[in-house]
Amino acid sequence: MSKPVVHIHNLNLAYQQKPVLQGLCWTINRNDNWLLSGESGTGKTTLAKAIAGLIPTLEGDIQLNFDPSSALPAKVHYVANWYQFKDLEGASNFYYQQRYQSLATAITATVIAELTRFGNDQQLSFDALEQLLTALGFAALKNSALLQLSSGEHKKLQLIKALWSKPQLLILDQPYNGLDKRSRENLNDLLTEVSDNGTQLIIVGNETELPAAINRFAVLKDGKLQEISSPISPKEELEEVIKPLPSFLQQEAPYAVSGSSQVSGSADHIIKMIDVNIRYGDKQVLKNINWEVNAGEKWLLQGHNGSGKSTLLSLISGDHPQAYANNFYLFGNKRGTGESIWEIKERIGLISPELHWYFDASATVWQSIASGFYDSSGLYCSPGSTKHARVDELIQYFGLSAYKNTLMNELPLGKQRLTLLARTIVKKPAILILDEPCQGLDQQQTQHFNRLVDELCKDGTTLIYVGHFESQLPECIEKRILLEDGAVKSVEHLLQSI
Amino acid sequence: MSNYFNTLPLREKLNQLGVCDFMDSSEFLDGVNALKGKKLVIIGCGAQGLNQGLNLRDSGLDVSYTLRKEAIEGKRDSWKNATENNFTVGTYEELVPTADVVINLTPDKQHTAVVNAVMPLMQKGATLLYSHGFNIVEEGMQIRKDLTVIMVAPKCPGSEVRAEYVRGFGVPTLIAVHPENDPQGKGLLQAKAYCVGTGGHKAGVLKSSFVAEVKSDLMGEQTILCGLLQTGSILSFDKMVEKGIDAGYASKLVQYGVEVITEALKQGGITAMMDRLSNVAKIKAFEVSEELKTIMRPLFQKHQDDIMSGEFSRTMMEDWANGDKNLLAWRAATGETAFEKTPAGDVKIGEQEYFDNYTLMVAFVRAGVELAFETMVEAGIKPESAYYESLHETPLIANTIARKKLFEMNRVISDTAEYGCYLFDYACKPLLADFMTRVGTDLVGKNFNAGKDGAVDNRALIAVNEVIRSHQVELVGAELRKAMTAMKSIKTA
Numbered sequence: 008m009s010k011p012v013v014h015i016h017n018l019n020l021a022y023q024q025k026p027v028l029q030g031l032c033w034t035i036n037r038n039d040n041w042l043l044s045g046e047s048g049t050g051k052t053t054l055a056k057a058i059a060g061l062i063p064t065l066e067g068d069i070q071l072n073f074d075p076s077s078a079l080p081a082k083v084h085y086v087a088n089w090y091q092f093k094d095l096e097g098a099s100n101f102y103y104q105q106r107y108q109s110l111a112t113a114i115t116a117t118v119i120a121e122l123t124r125f126g127n128d129q130q131l132s133f134d135a136l137e138q139l140l141t142a143l144g145f146a147a148l149k150n151s152a153l154l155q156l157s158s159g160e161h162k163k164l165q166l167i168k169a170l171w172s173k174p175q176l177l178i179l180d181q182p183y184n185g186l187d188k189r190s191r192e193n194l195n196d197l198l199t200e201v202s203d204n205g206t207q208l209i210i211v212g213n214e215t216e217l218p219a220a221i222n223r224f225a226v227l228k229d230g231k232l233q234e235i236s237s238p239i240s241p242k243e244e245l246e247e248v249i250k251p252l253p254s255f256l257q258q259e260a261p262y263a264v265s266g267s268s269q270v271s272g273s274a275d276h277i278i279k280m281i282d283v284n285i286r287y288g289d290k291q292v293l294k295n296i297n298w299e300v301n302a303g304e305k306w307l308l309q310g311h312n313g314s315g316k317s318t319l320l321s322l323i324s325g326d327h328p329q330a331y332a333n334n335f336y337l338f339g340n341k342r343g344t345g346e347s348i349w350e351i352k353e354r355i356g357l358i359s360p361e362l363h364w365y366f367d368a369s370a371t372v373w374q375s376i377a378s379g380f381y382d383s384s385g386l387y388c389s390p391g392s393t394k395h396a397r398v399d400e401l402i403q404y405f406g407l408s409a410y411k412n413t414l415m416n417e418l419p420l421g422k423q424r425l426t427l428l429a430r431t432i433v434k435k436p437a438i439l440i441l442d443e444p445c446q447g448l449d450q451q452q453t454q455h456f457n458r459l460v461d462e463l464c465k466d467g468t469t470l471i472y473v474g475h476f477e478s479q480l481p482e483c484i485e486k487r488i489l490l491e492d493g494a495v496k497s498v499e500h501l502l503q504s505i
Numbered sequence: 506m507s508n509y510f511n512t513l514p515l516r517e518k519l520n521q522l523g524v525c526d527f528m529d530s531s532e533f534l535d536g537v538n539a540l541k542g543k544k545l546v547i548i549g550c551g552a553q554g555l556n557q558g559l560n561l562r563d564s565g566l567d568v569s570y571t572l573r574k575e576a577i578e579g580k581r582d583s584w585k586n587a588t589e590n591n592f593t594v595g596t597y598e599e600l601v602p603t604a605d606v607v608i609n610l611t612p613d614k615q616h617t618a619v620v621n622a623v624m625p626l627m628q629k630g631a632t633l634l635y636s637h638g639f640n641i642v643e644e645g646m647q648i649r650k651d652l653t654v655i656m657v658a659p660k661c662p663g664s665e666v667r668a669e670y671v672r673g674f675g676v677p678t679l680i681a682v683h684p685e686n687d688p689q690g691k692g693l694l695q696a697k698a699y700c701v702g703t704g705g706h707k708a709g710v711l712k713s714s715f716v717a718e719v720k721s722d723l724m725g726e727q728t729i730l731c732g733l734l735q736t737g738s739i740l741s742f743d744k745m746v747e748k749g750i751d752a753g754y755a756s757k758l759v760q761y762g763v764e765v766i767t768e769a770l771k772q773g774g775i776t777a778m779m780d781r782l783s784n785v786a787k788i789k790a791f792e793v794s795e796e797l798k799t800i801m802r803p804l805f806q807k808h809q810d811d812i813m814s815g816e817f818s819r820t821m822m823e824d825w826a827n828g829d830k831n832l833l834a835w836r837a838a839t840g841e842t843a844f845e846k847t848p849a850g851d852v853k854i855g856e857q858e859y860f861d862n863y864t865l866m867v868a869f870v871r872a873g874v875e876l877a878f879e880t881m882v883e884a885g886i887k888p889e890s891a892y893y894e895s896l897h898e899t900p901l902i903a904n905t906i907a908r909k910k911l912f913e914m915n916r917v918i919s920d921t922a923e924y925g926c927y928l929f930d931y932a933c934k935p936l937l938a939d940f941m942t943r944v945g946t947d948l949v950g951k952n953f954n955a956g957k958d959g960a961v962d963n964r965a966l967i968a969v970n971e972v973i974r975s976h977q978v979e980l981v982g983a984e985l986r987k988a989m990t991a992m993k994s995i996k997t998a
Contacts, residue, residue, distance in 0.1 A: 100668075102667070102668035102671055102672060103671060103672065104671050105668075105671075108559070108590065287589075288589075325563070326671075328559060328590045328591060329590075329591055331562065331591050332591035343562075345541065345542065345565045345567075346565050347537070347563060347564045347565035348563040348564075349564075349673075350565075365672075367672060378673070381673055382673055383672060383673020383674060384672035384673060385672065385673075385674070387673065387674050387707055387708075388707075
């Protein structure tokens, strides 16, 4: 009779000095692979980190019993919900958009150098690595600098390390964030495989597409852990009344698409790209892109990880230096003819995993939302009373009143994300660019947000939406552009089919 | 060419030294309009050149780069920087004649050659922009009378200029118009528009003069910024090793300590830095720094005097002419110090520990900042200018030491700063020899509070706080920092 792998008794844990788990008990027996779910802020990540020994416990006991007869390393590997990397000097003071700037990326190590360091550190066999890289579609990225990777690619790198090190206990906190459909399936296969070979799994998140190996399900609520029979399905729960939109979002038409200060183009198209190419040295990331977006259209932008989605969007939001070398029009004006990026950003509400990653986390929730009026990361001036009132309304709408003056870096990821979503819409922009907006939210929050997007888009707002989960998209989407390896694979109308 | 400052009558010297106007944000409402549609040609594409250019272009301005023919043909880094970011690049002959504004962002030492090469090519009535006044003030470069000469100097490294712009902020910036070269009276408008183009107007702009900028900049970099940080770091390390503290620990404490300590300085001045110490440690650090001020004041004054008289730049230019003999010898010697050669140990040092175990550096920084500030103000430089060139820049330089110690600091700063730094360091170490014999590990290496009960006399503490808080650098600093809202915090090692 073997001892349980993890035995937790009467555990109390705090998050940012506030108690979050009280008297929690949990026994994880050998061959049990768990899903740990729960709403944002219930303490999922805190519990996972405590099991991994990364944070101290207040009270109570966590016992880990590794199998001495196993060939696998007797350790826990925790895959954080948020990736981190450093430059060659050990600092991580990067800035948003830096990865698009040629030559700026050489300050970080390459993927292969980082993996070599990790493998030597953990004394791993390099024979096993190639297969993993191939399975997650990473082989071609070996010589990329860490700073060049997209958020989905960073997630994969974290997962490759975890799968490669094959610990006895593997805890994955929101492992599917930013992964495309195929990568999610591949990951599930790989996880089942390591599980078959003796690695015990805990997946933290609110997913429903899980590896076959997952056989126990728990939900965290009010500081306690409760076992349930299957993952919570979103549809059953979403019968709550949808709150009415804040009044300013209902009443006011978006900034007019034409006729404002600098931007007086006559065409209907607000984005027009003609044979757009982006390359860094020999590496071409966008190939002959032709794409037109007309005012009021609702687009879905899709493509596998690394297909060039973020790069394409960075051209539109004024964040890519190579915009100046391409033939492309925004709001009817050719890019690079005297407009400033701030005039472009003024019309766009943007959220993306990278915007979140690089966002100034030393600002409060209130300041972060208000910074949406100025398209800045953090707030450098004080908004007037109208703007003030809008921020307050959104804080209430998103249920963030209790965190108004809390610093972003003291909040769990899900709450940070809600804050940034509020920031995205606070100025009621003419164009919404929502690049995986609901990463880190639970399914109910995702549905709520997508309904909000549908409401917002009723009055002529243009939408470009990136989402890897087909089942979690706004209903208003009518067109789709699909990228593959940096080129447009298809453009199509969707007849209310999604 | 003769030293421009020395050609001025005293009245005009004082007049130009005293230009100092912290500009209101309402002065920038016209945005980049004064430069809109104009051709901006930047000479040099290093860190400042590239990042300023990226910002200016993103602000809707027309930017291209001109490089020496050899740099273009050899496809050097400057050429790659510019072309890979899709800028037009051309030789002086190709681009300078088309330019409305020529922006000189080459190293000081090259200014005379560069300006002599481009000036004949510049069109009548164009503008020449500098980011440092050394060439005009110390070398006395004469610029054609039809040309406008302005200065725009972001007070941060080039990468920060870009990072802050992209996040919607900017870095504090100093601007000036050369009174000998403003024939059309457009200099100030263009300098302001340039500030908006690089984002500087969001973080506070100080209107200065070429003279005030040079005389304060040289003073700051030689004394507190580079000189004293170098001296203090080496003496602290050597003292710890002498007293048997583990060399790896000592190396780490010194390498990163100055950055952690001056982060508090950046956020809230000397007051905030001193407040990070316990009450007993604060009183001790205060006493030590008072003693340091007394010992070092004559040296600070000598540096300021030599800068004002032109003696400093004369001897440095002699060394330039001599193939940088002194500079290179001093640089090599710095690379050989025990501190430089001892890698930081693999030990964890907590943020507070850097204050508690390195109280000596807190005392050095207070003494150095206050002395540099006081000496500049006594010499006729206005307090706001003196603040920028002392307290404001100290954390920026400390950051370079944290990255790769003193050798890196000296590599990153200008040759001018480096030369002055060594001058100071060589004079300062003997001056502090006696003082250092009295320094123990309680001040550097071990926790000052260990074994003490922490009790202090109320009145003593109140008196010390009063002196710290009412110093002019604190009053001016509080005002200027208000404009630099939401400064980013560093992530400590």
